[in-house]
Amino acid sequence: MRHTESPRGAGAGRSRVVGCALLAITLGAGVTGCTSDGDPLSAEPYDATDRISFGGSVEAGGTADPDKPLEVVAEDPAGRVTDVTAVDASGRHLAGELAADGSRWHSTSPLAADTRYTVRVSTEDEDGAPGRRVLTLTTGKPTTSKRLAVTFGPPAGTYGVGQPLTAELDAPVADRARRAVVERALKVESTPAVTGTWHWVDDKKLHYRPKDYWPAHATISVRSALEGVAIGDRLRGGTAEPLTIRTGDRVTAVTDAAAHRLTVHRNGEVIKEIPVTTGKPGFETRNGVKVVLARERLVRMRSTTVGIAEGSAESYDMDVHFATRVTWSGEYLHAAPWSVGSQGSANVSHGCVGMNTTNAEWFFGTVRAGDVVEVVNSAGDTMEPFGNGYGDWNLDWTEWRAGSALTSGTAADPGESARLRPAAV
Structure with a gap:
């Protein structure tokens, strides 16, 4: 990218290191990117490399603490953050929230541990000139000792349109907020598309079904994006084998x-x-x-x-x-x-x-x-x-x-499991 000179001088608006408990990417106010016709909005985004600094949880070499949020701050009130995207090496996007005035962005979902992130930050100065910065950082290894494994069911194959998907966890997750972290990472895709959601049967089992029966001859895939993600104290997501099933006639x-x-x-x-x-x-x-x-x-x-x-x-x-x-x-x-x-x-x-x-x-x-x-x-x-x-x-x-942890309702009581017994004629 080309760098457009600031009318306030080369040293104006440089960012300062933020000494906070979070990972902070601090942006300068930006520079006015005027072109020959004087329209700053037509300028190419300036390179904000020298206006980015890390503080707090970021160690030498760009390693970040996965147990703390990622934060982006516009240091100068005259400039603002317009967009931030953070994507890990597996293609998982880190959810975040941008303040209405553009002064701050912070992640709202946990970072994965031992993972490389690419962070793209877009900014704007008081004249509307755009700035852009692309950087990478690596999260550290987790200090937690337990990994939550997920097993999907039923076995791969062709089923009827009433077959629910299942997810079995190898450790209980009772807290609603922690359930939301797990559930958000269990991704279901159907072709044709349907409206559906997970339902927590108990602390270790979820079922997924659509609002109505699956379409006939549908392809349904489920995978986990939970690996490395913090769920709770001393608990992070582990590996899970993806699953694809199909439906036959209705x-x-x-x-x-x-x-x-x-x-x-x-x-x-x-x-x-x-x-x-x-x-x-x-x-x-x-x-x-x-x-x-x-x-x-x-x-x-x-x-x-x-x-x-x-x-x-x-x-x-x-x-x-x-x-x-x-x-x-x-x-x-x-x-x-x-x-x-x-x-x-x-x-x-x-x-x-x-x-x-x-x-x-x-x-x-x-x-x-x-x-x-x-x-x-x-x-x-x-x-x-x-x-x-x-x-x-x-x-x-x-x-x-x-029964979903991602809705505002209260989970329905599944009641006691029926006692298993052989057949009656």
Whole structure:
């Protein structure tokens, strides 16, 4: 860049070292950048190299303390800062806030440790002439001993449109401000784009879902920008493997317990209606939206696993075929040849949705993990949001957003996790 001479003299407006507890980049007032036509706004930005100084937390060689904010100060009241960008070697932008009068800029998100930053500062003097400075600095190694690892789920693959993303932390994060640091760094991108957010299930687990179901045939990627970032006392972000999943067709199934009928839709069109039986009094099938967890061609189902005493009138022990699991506690849609006479007319199961073997095999081959299965008009309770599978969609959007640390709402109480137990027929 060329340097435009100041009308106030070569020494005018030089910055002084700031002795503060922060990293300070101090700017001089700038110089008037007049061109031959006398218009300062048409001048090239002057080089402010000799008007930048570091103080406080910056050591010799440009190493900065990662546990302190980055600050840029315009020393002369006649000049002002107009823009600051700070980007690390991984392309992560450091969030910051610029004072309305341009006198000061400071970072509002933690700096990553042991990382090189490129800082671009734009200034303006009282005549409107622009100044610019580009510099690099390196943050020191962290003094903290714990790194927070993040594991994303589900495993890479193709899922139904109801599949939430999950993030498992290897240490608890309870404080809301610290949760916000973590959540802000967990980046989700979807093609086509959707509106979605994370929800804290507990101190170590987050789920991400859109406002509505994912689009069919979408590509969804999640990654962490948390590495090296300060989260709390003696805790910084660690590494995380990024994840990409895809969605297939939009497959949704609705079981009407009162009508004893299962209706399956693909991409908005009904493709099959199946007579079924659901839970009888005392064993009612849960209402609400569930997400397919797995398909199991053969499952041994025993009544003792759901609290029914062996030898009682309700006891059973049998092999069940073409079982599609929707809760960890043992709710399935499966073949039930013993109840064919009641399918389509009465509810006689112990909580599962039963159908004849041909229909169960068809359903088993049609759905995949992540597809949506909803139950309506049952006398049972509503599927719990968490702990017994993916009941995420049973929270409306306002409740879901309240579970984010980046909103002003209060996190919804996820309640107690359901006790895990094997299947009921």
